[in-house]
Amino acid sequence: MEKSRVKTLQDLIILSAEEFGDKPFLREKNGNSDVDTSFAQLCENSRKVSSFIAERSNGEHIHAAVIGGTGSAYLTAYFGTVCMGNVIVPLDAQLAGEDLCDHLRRADVSIFFYDKKFAPQLDDIKKGCPMIKTFVSLQDDENSQEFTMSKILESYGAMDWQPVKPSDLSSILYTSGTTGKSKGVMLTHSNLIDNTMCQDNESTPDDVLLSVLPIHHVYCFTCDILLSLRYGCLVCVNDSIFRIAQNLKRFKPTVMLLVPMIAETTYKRIKAVHESSPEKSMKEIADSVFGGRLKGIYSGGAYLNPELVMNYRELGIPIAQGYGMTECSPRISTANWKDESVGDVGTIVNGCEVKIVDGEIWAKSPSVMQGYYKNPEATAESLTPDGWLMTGDLGHVDEKNHLFITGRKKNLIILSNGENVSPEELENKFSGLDWVGDVLVYAEDGVITAEVYFSPEYLSSHSREEAVEQFRTHVDSINKTVPFAKTIHCLRVRDVEFDKTTSKKIRRNQAVQGEKLD
Amino acid sequence: MFEQIKETILQYVDVDPEKITPEARFIEDLCFNSYDFISLLGELEENFGVSVNEEEVVGLATVGDVMEYVEKLQQN
Numbered sequence: 001m002e003k004s005r006v007k008t009l010q011d012l013i014i015l016s017a018e019e020f021g022d023k024p025f026l027r028e029k030n031g032n033s034d035v036d037t038s039f040a041q042l043c044e045n046s047r048k049v050s051s052f053i054a055e056r057s058n059g060e061h062i063h064a065a066v067i068g069g070t071g072s073a074y075l076t077a078y079f080g081t082v083c084m085g086n087v088i089v090p091l092d093a094q095l096a097g098e099d100l101c102d103h104l105r106r107a108d109v110s111i112f113f114y115d116k117k118f119a120p121q122l123d124d125i126k127k128g129c130p131m132i133k134t135f136v137s138l139q140d141d142e143n144s145q146e147f148t149m150s151k152i153l154e155s156y157g158a159m160d161w162q163p164v165k166p167s168d169l170s171s172i173l174y175t176s177g178t179t180g181k182s183k184g185v186m187l188t189h190s191n192l193i194d195n196t197m198c199q200d201n202e203s204t205p206d207d208v209l210l211s212v213l214p215i216h217h218v219y220c221f222t223c224d225i226l227l228s229l230r231y232g233c234l235v236c237v238n239d240s241i242f243r244i245a246q247n248l249k250r251f252k253p254t255v256m257l258l259v260p261m262i263a264e265t266t267y268k269r270i271k272a273v274h275e276s277s278p279e280k281s282m283k284e285i286a287d288s289v290f291g292g293r294l295k296g297i298y299s300g301g302a303y304l305n306p307e308l309v310m311n312y313r314e315l316g317i318p319i320a321q322g323y324g325m326t327e328c329s330p331r332i333s334t335a336n337w338k339d340e341s342v343g344d345v346g347t348i349v350n351g352c353e354v355k356i357v358d359g360e361i362w363a364k365s366p367s368v369m370q371g372y373y374k375n376p377e378a379t380a381e382s383l384t385p386d387g388w389l390m391t392g393d394l395g396h397v398d399e400k401n402h403l404f405i406t407g408r409k410k411n412l413i414i415l416s417n418g419e420n421v422s423p424e425e426l427e428n429k430f431s432g433l434d435w436v437g438d439v440l441v442y443a444e445d446g447v448i449t450a451e452v453y454f455s456p457e458y459l460s461s462h463s464r465e466e467a468v469e470q471f472r473t474h475v476d477s478i479n480k481t482v483p484f485a486k487t488i489h490c491l492r493v494r495d496v497e498f499d500k501t502t503s504k505k506i507r508r509n510q511a512v513q514g515e516k517l518d
Numbered sequence: 519m520f521e522q523i524k525e526t527i528l529q530y531v532d533v534d535p536e537k538i539t540p541e542a543r544f545i546e547d548l549c550f551n552s553y554d555f556i557s558l559l560g561e562l563e564e565n566f567g568v569s570v571n572e573e574e575v576v577g578l579a580t581v582g583d584v585m586e587y588v589e590k591l592q593q594n
C-alpha cells in the first residue's frame with residue numbers, strides 16, 4: 001500500500017478494499033464452519049453503518065461506544081463511526097454496572113453498539129446514561145426491541161464518505177490511571193495511521209493471524225487489525241480465551257501477537273508434553289501446538305523474560321518484543337524477527353524521538369495522543385507543553401537505538417499477562433469500612449495482595465478474629481465484582497501502622513510486612 | 519473424573535501429584551497463573567465435551583469447584 005496515500009483511517013479502509021477486494025480479511029467461527037468478511041465487505045458495511053448514524057446525528061459530530069469481542073460487527077461499528085468523522089469509544093468487555101455507565105457518561109456517548117451479553121444490563125444503562133439515544137446489538141437478538149447490526153446492513157445504503165482530516169479525533173480509549181480512575185486517551189486519525197505506517201515489517205497478504213488479545217486495547221487494534229488492513233493479511237478471530245489451543249490448530253496462524261503470559265504458558269506445556277513423550281522432539285510438539293506454519297511472534301504489553309526468547313528461538317520461532325502505551329497509539333519501539341539482541345524491547349520506531357529525563361523515558365512522535373479527554377490536569381502530568389510524552393517507565397537507549405526498560409516509575413501493577421491493575425482502584429473499594437485503618441494493594445510474586453492495618457478503634461470493641469473474618473468476606477465480595485486479572489489472592493494483616501508521607505499518603509515501598517493469612 | 523483432571527493439571531504445573539486434591543486451590547496451592555487456569559478449562563471443555571461459560575467460572579477456586587462445574591455442565 002502506497003504510504004503517502006494513507007493519512008486517515010478512512011483512507012486505510014478504502015485503499016485496503018481497492019487493493020485486496022474480495023480477499024478474506026476476517027475469519028470467524030460459526031459452529032464447525034467459518035464465516036469470512038472480505039476487505040471490500042468491511043468497507044461497504046462500514047459505509048452502511050455511517051448512513052445509519054447520519055440519520056440519527058442530524059449532521060452533528062457524535063461519540064459512539066462499542067463493547068464486545070473482536071468480530072465483523074464490532075469492526076463495522078468501529079469503522080462506520082470513525083470513517084465519517086465521528087469518534088469511537090472502545091470499551092473493555094469486562095466492564096459492568098455503574099462502572100460501565102461511568103465510562104459511557106464521561107465519554108459523552110450518544111450511540112451504543114453492544115455485544116448481546118450486555119442486553120440484560122440495558123435497562124440500567126438507559127437509566128444511568130440518559131444521553132444515549134440509540135442502542136445497537138452487534139448480534140441478532142429476537143428478545144430485544146433495539147436495532148441490530150444485521151438489520152442495519154440489510155436496510156441502509158452505503159454512504160459516500162466526505163473526507164476526514166488527519167487531525168480529527170478518531171477515538172477515546174480508557175487506560176488505567178494511577179489515581180484509580182481511568183483516563184480517556186484521545187487519538188486522532190493521524191496518530192493511529194502514523195503508528196500503522198511508520199515501520200515496515202515482514203507481513204504479506206499470505207499471512208494469517210490469530211487475534212487473541214482484547215480488541216479494546218490499542219496494541220491489538222493497531223497491530224492485529226490496522227497492520228493487517230495495510231498488508232492484506234487474514235485475521236482469524238479467537239472466539240474465547242479458553243480456546244486458544246484449539247484455535248491454533250484450526251486456523252494455523254503464520255503470525256501471532258501475544259502477551260508474555262501466553263507465550264510462557266504455551267512453552268511450559270510444550271516442555272511438559274516432551275517430558276511425557278520424549279520420542280517427540282520439542283520442535284515437532286511446537287509445530288503441532290501452533291499449527292505448523294508459525295513464522296514468528298510479536299510480544300508486548302509486559303516484561304518478556306530473555307530466557308523465553310532464547311527457548312523459542314531454539315524451536316525455530318523468533319519472538320520480537322516491542323514497547324509502547326495507549327498514549328502513543330501504542331508503539332514506541334519494535335523489533336523484527338531477525339534482530340538477535342536480547343533483553344531490550346526493540347529499536348525506536350521511525351519518526352519517534354526518545355530521550356531519557358531523570359531516568360524516565362520520554363517520547364515524541366506523530367503517534368502521541370492529544371491528551372486525556374476533559375482532563376487537563378492529567379494531560380499536564382503526562383504531556384509537556386512541547387509535546388513530549390512522559391511514559392512513567394524507567395530505561396535507557398544504547399548506541400544501536402535499542403530501548404531497554406528497567407522499571408516502572410508509576411505505581412501501576414503490571415501483571416505478566418499485560419493487564420495493568422491500578423492498586424488505588426482496588427484500595428478504593430475498602431474505603432468507608434469501620435474495620436479498616438489503612439490498606440495497601442500491590443503485586444507479590446505476580447499475585448495481587450491486599451495488606452491491611454485494622455482500625456484500632458474497631459479492635460477496641462471487636463476481636464482480631466472478627467476483623468480478619470470481615471477482611472476475608474470483603475475481599476471475596478470484591479473478587480466477585482472485578483475481572484479475574486484483578487482479583488486479590490493474598491491477604492496480609494499488619495500490626496504496625498503504615499509509614500506515611502507528610503501529606504498522609506502511605507509510602508508504597510514498605511509492603512510485605514504483615515502476616516500472611518492462609 | 520478426578521484422575522483425568524489431575525492428569526491434565528500435571529501438564530500445566532510441576533507440583534507433587536499428592537498436592538492435587540479436591541480442596542487444592544489452583545492459584546495459591548498449585549501455582550497456576552490466570553492463563554494456565556483458563557487454558558485448563560479450555561482443555562477440559564474439549565476432553566469432557568462441554569461448553570464453558572466465561573461468566574460462570576469467576577468463582578471457581580479449587581479442583582473440587584472445577585469438577586463440580588464440569589459435572590453440572592455434563593448434566594445439562
